[in-house]
Amino acid sequence: MKIGIVCYPTFGGSGVVATELGKGLAKNGHEVHFITYSQPTRLDFFNENLFYHEVDFRSYPLFKYPPYELALSSKMVDVVKNEKLDLLHVHYAIPHASAAILARQILQTEGIHVPVVTTLHGTDITLVGKDPSYEPVVTYSINQSDGVTAVSEDLKNDTYKHFNVQKEIEVIPNFIDLSKFQKQRKDHFKLAICPNGEKLIVHTSNFRQVKRVDDVVRIFHKVNQSIPSRLLLVGDGPERNNIENLCRDLDIYEEVRFLGKLEAVEEVLSVADLFIMPSEKESFGLAALEAMACEVPVISSNAGGIPELNINGISGFTSKVGDIEEMTKNALHVLDDNNLLTFKESALNRAKEFEMGKILPLYEAFYQKVSELHLTAAKS
Ligand code: GMT
DSSP states (O other), X not given: OEEEEEOOOSSSHHHHHHHHHHHHHHHTTOEEEEEESSOOTTOOSOOTTEEEEEOOOOOOTTOSSOOHHHHHHHHHHHHHHHHTOSEEEEESHHHHHHHHHHHHHHHHTTTOOOOEEEEEOSHXXXXXXXXXXXXXXXXXXXXXXXEEEESSHHHHHHHHHHSOOOSOEEEOOOOBOTTTSSOOOOHHHHHHHOTTOOEEEEEESOOOGGGOHHHXXXXXXXXXXXXXXXXXXXXXXXXXXXXXXXXXXXXXXXXXXXXXXXXXXXXXXXXXXXXXXXXXXXXXXXXXXXXXXXXXXXXXXXXXXXXXXXXXXXXXXXXXTTOHHHHHHHHHHHHSTTTHHHHHHHHHHHHHTTBHHHHHHHHHHHHHHHHHHHHHHHHO
């Protein structure tokens, strides 16, 4: 098939999933055209089936806000027509789904019929999307999509709960490329950070409030009082300064390292003993899956779709949002040398269930189903 993929080309989970999906589809012989405002971060190699179309949008003194969605729709129209795409797959509802629906309508006037698949990723539903300033457009574009997927059962249920959506939503979970995310020998790195055999705890996120990075620091603070340990914080975002201050206030700044937006996160995960994800909301928790693939057990909240990934007592533990006491107790249990190896093995086994090779065919089958239905509808 010839597939157009629209996503945010940044470090965020939805962009990562979209890019990895496109790369996987290209390897499977599909022709994949990325339509984004800049080169997706992980689209960093050549493949004869991969194409990139940049959305360039002009500003004008009249515009307080340049109309990106219109430029995106126009670009989709252009790429579908010229590259003869069979399907558009947009990741993250805002504004990609509504822009795609407009593009589909424009193309229809020219006798070109292209189905639109929308994948819901999380904050497009749970935070931003249900705000009254976006809700009507989000509801409309989900209902108008030819196919809709969500990355967890919880996100699917949330969508039905908060939006007047009649469209059937198929759950296709996020996936992991185990050839990239696997435990690597990085002993020198571990020795540099934990010279006296300290346990290494890792958190990666975009440092937004919803990630509750302060909980990570508070849990680490308590763990560190019981066992020698170090904390690595990967990523950056609005809460970074507050978190640095909290580390100083708790007098643990020397035990914490801020690594910023690292690309090779699998190298850090390879030397980690524990991953903490205490999020307020999390539709899936791709960062936790990446950790599990590198044999790192996860202490997490039970928010959103996380319990569909992190199995309580097996690959780690899940607790109520904000229950720092329980998360600390569980972290100490996992880090106990009598338990750690078992949890590491179980984390990897759980990650294997989300191996890319198992999930990609679900998308391919979904594209096929949606295309056939769309073709039948177009003929009638
Ligand atoms: O977590 C974020 O803030 C980024 C966000 C995104 O859209 O890029 O991530 C969402 O999509 C990921 C990929 O499907 C999921 O793994 C994350 O759980 C989800 N984030 C939230 O629901 C907060």
